[in-house]
Amino acid sequence: MSTYESLNQQIDRGAIECLNESAVRKVTNILTSGIDSFLESGEGEQLLIKFRFLNPVKIDSIIVKGLPNGVESGTAPKVVRLFANDEDIDFQDAESNPCTQEIVLEEKHIRGEKLQLRFVRFQNVNSLVLFVAENHGAETTQIAHVELYGTDASCTPLENWKPVQEGDM
Numbered sequence: 717m718s719t720y721e722s723l724n725q726q727i728d729r730g731a732i733e734c735l736n737e738s739a740v741r742k743v744t745n746i747l748t749s750g751i752d753s754f755l756e757s758g759e760g761e762q763l764l765i766k767f768r769f770l771n772p773v774k775i776d777s778i779i780v781k782g783l784p785n786g787v788e789s790g791t792a793p794k795v796v797r798l799f800a801n802d803e804d805i806d807f808q809d810a811e812s813n814p815c816t817q818e819i820v821l822e823e824k825h826i827r828g829e830k831l832q833l834r835f836v837r838f839q840n841v842n843s844l845v846l847f848v849a850e851n852h853g854a855e856t857t858q859i860a861h862v863e864l865y866g867t868d869a870s871c872t873p874l875e876n877w878k879p880v881q882e883g884d885m
Contacts, residue, residue: 720776723864728768735764735807738856746862754783756791757857763793763848764810765862766803772869775800775838778819780846781861782826790854792826795819796846798833803843810847830865840869 724747734743734755741756743765757763778798786792797815799805805813816837825831838844844864851857 720865720867723769723773723775723866726769726771726773726868727864728770731766731768733766735766736760736762741858746859749861754858754860756859757848759856761848761851761854761857762807763846763857763859764805764807765846765848766805766843767845767864768803768843769841772840772842773864773866774835774869775833775841775844775864775866776835777830777832777865779828779830779861779863779865780819780821780825780859781828781863782821783858783860786826786858786860787823787852790852791856791858792821792852793848793850793857793859794821794852795850796821796848799845799847800838800841801843802845805845805847807847810845811849815847828861835866838866 732743736758737743738756738758743755745753746755782792797818800816817834819831848857
């Protein structure tokens with residue numbers, strides 16, 4: 717059993733960005749559980765979701781949950797490419813650049829089962845980009861919830877850090 721905790725409280729909510737989100741179904745909807753609020757792509761199936769963390773984190777696993785009928789309707793994400801510490805990426809880069817890890821979501825993952833990541837590749841992560849490259853065949857993609865699991869990579873929150881003064885040494 718994993719001892720890692722949710723990292724969603726470590727996400728800087730003011731810095732979340734999503735390219736190709738619909739005007740109504742925004743990216744902030746995926747940080748809360750429930751099927752009434754979800755993220756939907758605007759035109760086409762692709763989404764580019766950018767998270768920045770308050771402190772560096774180590775990411776162990778991820779949940780990318782679709783709507784209950786997401787696989788049958790084709791709206792659930794299928795292929796997601798993850799990019800650690802590469803927040804200036806755009807759609808063209810996300811399609812062509814090497815990613816930190818590519819995951820293929822099966823129906824069990826769409827229902828909310830955790831997907832284990834290659835932990836050694838997700839150490840000291842300041843930002844994470846999720847590129848939804850493909851869904852299960854629909855015109856748009858719908859994501860109900862994203863949850864990241866891991867641990868804080870730092871001992872002291874950056875906002876509490878103070879440099880050592882020469883007289884303190």
